[in-house]
Amino acid sequence: MNQPLPDVRKILALRPNAVGDFAYALPALHALKAAYPDAELVFVGKQWHAEFLHARPGPIDRVVVIPPVAGVGEPPDAVVDPDPVERFVAAMRALRFDLAVQMFGGGRYSNPFIMQLGARLTIGARAANAGPLDRWVRFGAINNRRLELLEVAALAGAPPAMPERELMVTERDRAEAAWALPPAPGQPLVLLQPGASDPRRRWPAACFAAVADALAQEGAQVAVNGTAAEAPLTRAVVAQMRHPAADLGGRLSLSCLCGLLERAALLVSNDTGPLHLGLAIGTPCVGIYWLTNLLQAAPLRQHRHRAALSLRVRCPVCGEQNIATRCPHDACFVDDVRPAEVTRMALELLRAGR
Numbered sequence: 001m002n003q004p005l006p007d008v009r010k011i012l013a014l015r016p017n018a019v020g021d022f023a024y025a026l027p028a029l030h031a032l033k034a035a036y037p038d039a040e041l042v043f044v045g046k047q048w049h050a051e052f053l054h055a056r057p058g059p060i061d062r063v064v065v066i067p068p069v070a071g072v073g074e075p076p077d078a079v080v081d082p083d084p085v086e087r088f089v090a091a092m093r094a095l096r097f098d099l100a101v102q103m104f105g106g107g108r109y110s111n112p113f114i115m116q117l118g119a120r121l122t123i124g125a126r127a128a129n130a131g132p133l134d135r136w137v138r139f140g141a142i143n144n145r146r147l148e149l150l151e152v153a154a155l156a157g158a159p160p161a162m163p164e165r166e167l168m169v170t171e172r173d174r175a176e177a178a179w180a181l182p183p184a185p186g187q188p189l190v191l192l193q194p195g196a197s198d199p200r201r202r203w204p205a206a207c208f209a210a211v212a213d214a215l216a217q218e219g220a221q222v223a224v225n226g227t228a229a230e231a232p233l234t235r236a237v238v239a240q241m242r243h244p245a246a247d248l249g250g251r252l253s254l255s256c257l258c259g260l261l262e263r264a265a266l267l268v269s270n271d272t273g274p275l276h277l278g279l280a281i282g283t284p285c286v287g288i289y290w291l292t293n294l295l296q297a298a299p300l301r302q303h304r305h306r307a308a309l310s311l312r313v314r315c316p317v318c319g320e321q322n323i324a325t326r327c328p329h330d331a332c333f334v335d336d337v338r339p340a341e342v343t344r345m346a347l348e349l350l351r352a353g354r
Contacts, residue, residue, distance in 0.1 A: 002135065002154065002155055002156065002157045003157045004035050004036070004156070004157035004158070005098065005099060005120075005121060005156060005157065007098065008036045008039045008098040008099055009038075009039055009040065009098055010039060010040050010042065010095060010096065010097045010098055010099075011032060011036060011039050011040065011041045011042065011097065011098065011099045011100075011101065012042050012044060012092065012095075012097045012099070012100040012101065012114075012117065012119060013025070013029060013032070013041065013042070013043050013044065013060075013101045013103055014044045014066075014072070014100070014101065014102055014103055014104050014110060014113075014114055015043070015044070015045060015103040015104050016044060016045045016046045016049075016066050016072065016073030016104065017045075017046075017073065017104065018197070018273060019048075019254070019273030019274070019276070019277060020271075020272060020273040020275070020276040020277075020297070021145075022045070022049065023166075023167070023273070023276035023277055023279065023280045024145040024146050024149065024276065024297070025103050025146075025149050026058075026059075026166040026167060026280050027146050027149065027150055027160065027161075027162060027166060027300055028101075028103065028146070028149035028150050028152060028153040028158075029041065029043075029058075029059040029060060030058075030059045030161045030162070030163055030166065031150060031153040031154075031158040031159065031160055031161045032059065032101065032153050032156065032158045033059035033161075034158065034159075034161035035153075035156065035157060035158035035159070035161075036099075036156075036158070039098070039099075040061045040062065041059055041060055041061050041062075042060075042061065042062050042063075042064055042095075042097075043060045043062070043063045043064070044063075044064050044065075044066050044092075045063055045064075045065065045066065046065060046066070046073060047065050048254070049063050049065070050063040050065050052254050052255065055170065055172075056168060056170055057168040057170075058167065058168050064092075066088065067080070067081075067084035067085055067087075067088050068080040068081070068084070068085075069085055069109075069113060070109065071108065071109025071110070071113075072104060072109050072110050072113050073104070076109060089116050089117060092117040092118070093116075093117060093118035096118070097117065097118070097119040097120070098119065098120045098121065099119060099120065099121050099122075099123070099156055100114050100117055100119035100121070100122045100123075101122075101123055101124060101152060101153070101156070102114045102122065102123065102124025102125065102133060102152075103124065103125075103149055103152065105125070105127075105139070106125055106126065106127025106129070106130050106139035107124055107125055107126050107127060107130035107131070107133070107136075107139065108127060108129050108130045110124070111124065111126060111130045111131045111132070111133055112131055114133070115131070115133065121134050121135070121156070122134045122135075123135045123136065123152055123155040123156055124136055124137075124152055125137055125138070125139035125148060125149075125152055126138060126139055127139040135155040135156075136155070137151045137152055137155065141324075142292045142295045142296055143295075143296065144295060144296060144297075144298055145296050145297065146298075146299070146300055147300070162300060162301070164282065165280070165281060165282050166279075166280040166281075167258070167277065167280035167281050169258050169259060169261075169262040169281060170255070170258075172255055173255045173256065173258040173259035173262070174259045174262070174263075175259070176252075176253060176255055176256035176259055177256050177257075177258075177259025177260045177262075177263060178259070179256075180248070180251060180252055180256050180260070181223055181246055181248065181260060183221075183263065184221040186219075187219060187220060187221035188219070188220050188221065188264075188265035188266070188350060188353065188354070189220070189221050189223065189260070189263050189264045189265055189266075190212070190215045190220040190221065190222050190223070190264065190265060190266045190267075190268065190346075190350070191223050191224075191225055191260060191261065191264045191266070191267045191268070191269075191274075191278075192208050192211075192212055192222065192223070192224045192225065192237060192245075192267075192268050192269070193224075193225050193226065193267065193268070193269035193270060193272060193274045193275060194208045194224065194226060194230070194233045194234065194236075194237050194270065195226040195227065195229075195230035195233050195234075195270065195272060196270040196271060196272040197272060199330035199331075199332070200290065200322075200330060200331065200332060200333040200334075201270050201271050201272065201288075201289075201290055201293065201333065201334060202233070202270055202332060202334070203270055203288045203332070203334050203335065203337060204332065204335050205233060205236035205237045205240060206240050207335070207337070207339045207342070208224070208237045208268070209237050209238075209240035209241045210339040210343070211268055211339055211342050211343050211346055212224070212237065212241050212243070212245060212268075213241050213242050213243050214343045214346070214347065215266070215268075215343075215346060215347070215350065216241070216243035216244075216245070217243065218347060218350060218351075220265070220266070220350065221246075222241075222243065222244075222245040222246070223245060223246040223247075223248050223260070224237045224238055224245055224246070224247055224248060224249065225248045225249070225252060225257065225260075225274065226248070226249040226250070227249075227250060228249070228250030229250075230249055230250075231247075231249035231250045232249075233249070234247050234248065234249030234250075235247060235249060254277075257274060257277065258277060258281060261274070261277060261278045261281050261283045262281055262282075262283070264278070264283050265284065265350055265353045265354075266283070266284050266285070266286070266346060266349055266350050266353070267283050267284070267285045267286070268285075268286045268288075268342065268346055269285065269286070269287055269288070270287075270288050270334070271287055271288065271289045271290070271293045271294070271297055275287050276297065276299075279299045279301075279304075279305060282304065283304070284304040284305075284349040284350075284352075284353055285304065285305050285306070285349075286305075286306045286307075286308060286342055286345045286346050286349065287305065287306070287307050287308070288308045288310075288334055288337055288342065289307055289308065289309050289310065289334070290309075290310050290312070290333045290334050291309065291310060291311055291312070291313060291323075292323060294307055294309055304349070306345035306346075306348070306349060308337045308341055308342045308345060309337070310333060310334040310335075310336050310337050311336075312333050312334070312336055315327045315329050315331060315333075316331045316332075316333075317329040317331045
């Protein structure tokens with residue numbers, strides 16, 4: 001591992017993407033802050049990062065919102081206004097960062113972008129089609145993203161630092177959660193997350209309902225979460241249950257979700273952002289994964305995590321292998337995971353928590 005850099009006062013970390021991707025970066029961000037406790041760690045992200053991380057304790061001192069940049073937070077073919085990008089680059093150069101950390105993929109677009117920001121040293125991942133940084137590690141298509149980003153942090157002399165809780169929950173989170181779903185005395189809270197951005201990763205609603213009924217039979221208060229766009233999924237799960245459950249589809253802010261995750265005795269979820277928030281907060285979780293997704297998304301701590309894994313590699317519609325390429329179908333790739341397996345894992349974690 002490289003030695004820590006001398007006289008580091010400002011660190012920039014570039015990662016303008018979604019909730020789960022942010023959670024993957026938390027171990028590396030903690031490592032950087034532990035190695036450079038007196039440096040200001042500036043996170044370059046999206047507007048949701050600024051709102052979510054405002055006044056939230058953690059390794060990030062400040063969020064700067066990046067304007068639309070093709071290939072860096074926006075699709076590579078996006079048509080963007082160059083003037084805000086030029087002003088942003090000039091503003092970042094004026095801050096005179098000592099270290100700039102590229103945490104946004106393999107670097108085809110993000111490596112040239114971060115090199116413009118004028119930092120004393122640039123580090124990050126590099127795919128075969130990307131330009132070099134001052135120090136870099138090879139980007140792998142199905143690498144574990146948390147470990148890969150820890151390797152990036154090690155390029156700046158930052159050894160792993162693994163706090164018990166990677167993401168802190170605030171009083172605002174708790175207050176919102178108490179208003180959205182008051183606690184049920186004597187009933188441990190179980191959250192279900194049936195949505196996912198990729199339809200192939202969505203376990204069937206009937207399977208979630210079967211697991212939820214088993215947990216309700218165990219005495220749990222069951223709630224089903226999802227975004228507004230996922231509200232049909234949350235309704236479908238609740239409708240197929242024999243026991244009552246709270247339908248939270250479209251009702252929770254990200255802050256409120258964190259408050260509920262802290263209170264929850266268990267989360268059962270597809271491989272999607274709330275699963276990784278729960279893992280970062282320390283919630284016991286059963287994750288339902290497709291093969292390569294578990295390789296990329298497995299958490300660093302395992303004692304509160306159980307993985308239900310589908311080994312399917314071929315599309316059930318056309319038979320095409322979906323490892324290196326993706327066919328056009330959105331058929332479920334995880335419906336071979338049996339409800340009995342997930343129920344066993346969920347009950348194990350729920351009973352262990354008691």
